[in-house]
Amino acid sequence: MLKFENISKTFNKGSANEQMVFNNFSMDIGKDDFICVLGSNGAGKSTLLNIISGKTRVDEGKMILNGIDVTMDTEYEKCKRISRIFQDPSLGTNPSMTIYENLSMAKNKGKRFGLSFLINKKDEEYFKKILGVLCLGLEDKLNTPVSQLSGGQRQSLALIMAVIGEPELLLLDEHTAALDPKTSEIVMDITEKIVKEKGLTTIMVTHNIDHALKYGNRLIMLHRGNKLIDISGDAKNSLTKKELLGLFKDISDKNLFN
Amino acid sequence: MNGFVIGIIQQSLIFSIAVMGIYITYKILKFADLSADGSFTLGASVSAILITKGMNPFISLGFAMLAGAMAGVATGLLNVKLKIQDMLSSILVMVGLYSINLRIMMGKANLPLLNQESIFTDKNILLMLCIITFICAAFFTLLFKTKLGYLLKGIGDNENMITSLGINTGSIKIFALSLSNAFIALSGGILAQYQGFSDINMGTGTMIMGLASIIIGYNIFRKINLSNSSIFCIIGTLLYRTSIALSLRFGFNPSDLNLISSIIVIIALSIGNSRELLANRRRYSLGKEKFKYLLGLKKAGSRNA
Numbered sequence: 262m263l264k265f266e267n268i269s270k271t272f273n274k275g276s277a278n279e280q281m282v283f284n285n286f287s288m289d290i291g292k293d294d295f296i297c298v299l300g301s302n303g304a305g306k307s308t309l310l311n312i313i314s315g316k317t318r319v320d321e322g323k324m325i326l327n328g329i330d331v332t333m334d335t336e337y338e339k340c341k342r343i344s345r346i347f348q349d350p351s352l353g354t355n356p357s358m359t360i361y362e363n364l365s366m367a368k369n370k371g372k373r374f375g376l377s378f379l380i381n382k383k384d385e386e387y388f389k390k391i392l393g394v395l396c397l398g399l400e401d402k403l404n405t406p407v408s409q410l411s412g413g414q415r416q417s418l419a420l421i422m423a424v425i426g427e428p429e430l431l432l433l434d435e436h437t438a439a440l441d442p443k444t445s446e447i448v449m450d451i452t453e454k455i456v457k458e459k460g461l462t463t464i465m466v467t468h469n470i471d472h473a474l475k476y477g478n479r480l481i482m483l484h485r486g487n488k489l490i491d492i493s494g495d496a497k498n499s500l501t502k503k504e505l506l507g508l509f510k511d512i513s514d515k516n517l518f519n
Numbered sequence: 520m521n522g523f524v525i526g527i528i529q530q531s532l533i534f535s536i537a538v539m540g541i542y543i544t545y546k547i548l549k550f551a552d553l554s555a556d557g558s559f560t561l562g563a564s565v566s567a568i569l570i571t572k573g574m575n576p577f578i579s580l581g582f583a584m585l586a587g588a589m590a591g592v593a594t595g596l597l598n599v600k601l602k603i604q605d606m607l608s609s610i611l612v613m614v615g616l617y618s619i620n621l622r623i624m625m626g627k628a629n630l631p632l633l634n635q636e637s638i639f640t641d642k643n644i645l646l647m648l649c650i651i652t653f654i655c656a657a658f659f660t661l662l663f664k665t666k667l668g669y670l671l672k673g674i675g676d677n678e679n680m681i682t683s684l685g686i687n688t689g690s691i692k693i694f695a696l697s698l699s700n701a702f703i704a705l706s707g708g709i710l711a712q713y714q715g716f717s718d719i720n721m722g723t724g725t726m727i728m729g730l731a732s733i734i735i736g737y738n739i740f741r742k743i744n745l746s747n748s749s750i751f752c753i754i755g756t757l758l759y760r761t762s763i764a765l766s767l768r769f770g771f772n773p774s775d776l777n778l779i780s781s782i783i784v785i786i787a788l789s790i791g792n793s794r795e796l797l798a799n800r801r802r803y804s805l806g807k808e809k810f811k812y813l814l815g816l817k818k819a820g821s822r823n824a
């Protein structure tokens with residue numbers, strides 16, 4: 262459903278700090294994929310997500326989403342079809358608005374924001390139902406401003422808001438990294454539940470090897486803009502933490518000698 | 520005395536429209552728009568020159584709003600398309616508007632509206648102003664209940680989130696700036712008709728006046744959860760105009776007014792900040808007492824042992 266064809270991206274082109282992140286990078290993402298992307302710092306994980314969500318423009322190559330060429334689309338055009346959750350819990354919600362208002366905004370995603378009233382009393386039941394999935398008690402706090410919620414609650418709300426508009430692709434950018442270990446597990450469980458329920462195509466960038474092994478059906482390890490490993494299905498399930506850590510060690514050794 | 524009070528109320532009603540405009544950029548969009556000084560005069564001069572040319576005073580106000588909206592679009596384009604900082608782009612527009620305003624008033628610094636028809640002709644001035652301000656306040660209130668209004672709030676709050684909804688935040692910003700400056704220009708046009716002349720310097724201090732009124736209103740209503748912010752724009756303006764009028768009564772020169780406005784803003788802001796400081800200190804001292812109590816317990820414990 263998402264296809265990269267020979268993507269190239271170089272930052273600070275022509276200057277002393279020139280840095281090539283991707284060179285002729287190609288990738289194919291299927292409809293049912295839940296991909297975990299691993300890699301050391303500077304491997305190109307964030308750039309990959311930025312390219313998909315339109316924050317960064319590619320120098321060369323094509324990006325095709327469900328048969329439509331979206332290479333030259335601006336960020337907000339891509340955002341109509343793609344949802345993204347960030348590492349920072351404050352980025353995914355509007356802090357001064359209530360949960361109700363935030364959900365109403367998210368529900369209208371991709372549609373026109375005109376002069377009709379935003380708040381619709383009929384939505385209340387629906388919102389309570391989808392918040393009930395989280396089991397965080399948010400359904401009783403619909404009129405609480407989001408600024409009063411904890412990081413984990415906000416991130417869970419951001420997740421609900423990201424999927425409420427049925428996006429074609431869900432991007433998770435280390436979305437549990439800023440949370441404590443317990444909350445991080447809860448949010449990951451909720452994520453898996455929602456992704457399975459809605460059958461969303463998902464790309465998750467993470468530094469947590471346990472998460473990368475436990476969740477998803479496909480694992481990609483990036484190194485300097487290349488796929489070091491790309492395994493899915495049974496091969497992924499049989500992968501152990503030790504093997505993965507070995508790979509990480511190989512990379513750091515290589516970096517040392519280069 | 521009666522005339523004094525009514526004068527304050529009438530002026531407050533006129534200025535509160537400009538304050539609502541400034542509220543849109545300053546509080547909601549969190550965009551430091553300094554072009555208010557220019558667009559206030561722009562509204563006044565457009566309305567005045569059209570009236571002297573024989574246009575209906577109400578329609579002239581419509582054109583004043585249109586001119587103000589265009590000034591706002593200019594600020595927005597500089598900021599969004601040319602990526603000039605928000606404050607700088609509004610200053611550039613404000614400086615440019617000075618020359619434009621002089622051109623509109625055909626090179627004269629003062630344009631009198633003697634014996635011309637105005638929106639107040641043969642009408643009760645206070646009632647007329649109440650009606651206009653009520654319409655503006657109702658529009659203002661209703662707008663922020665619509666989807667578009669929530670977008671404006673959202674951009675000031677977390678622009679990233681609005682982009683992720685698939686919205687081009689740049690064009691919404693331009694719209695908000697044009698709306699804000701249309702309000703300000705309308706207020707300028709009404710003031711010109713009210714006082715019977717348009718002056719090239721009449722807009723000086725509009726921005727600081729708006730800030731003062733908003734901050735006063737905000738500090739008073741902070742504890743009250745007021746969903747209708749137009750009311751506190753109006754009451755804030757009323758309090759501000761009263762304090763200005765009183766200071767004139769106490770013998771200050773009109774030329775001191777800008778300094779007085781600045782001092783009022785400083786006082787209002789520092790009261791707001793020190794209130795937080797005080798609350799923190801109280802919490803701190805409470806913590807200390809608890810600590811003392813624990814120490815006391817320990818001492819008692821060691822004594823008993």
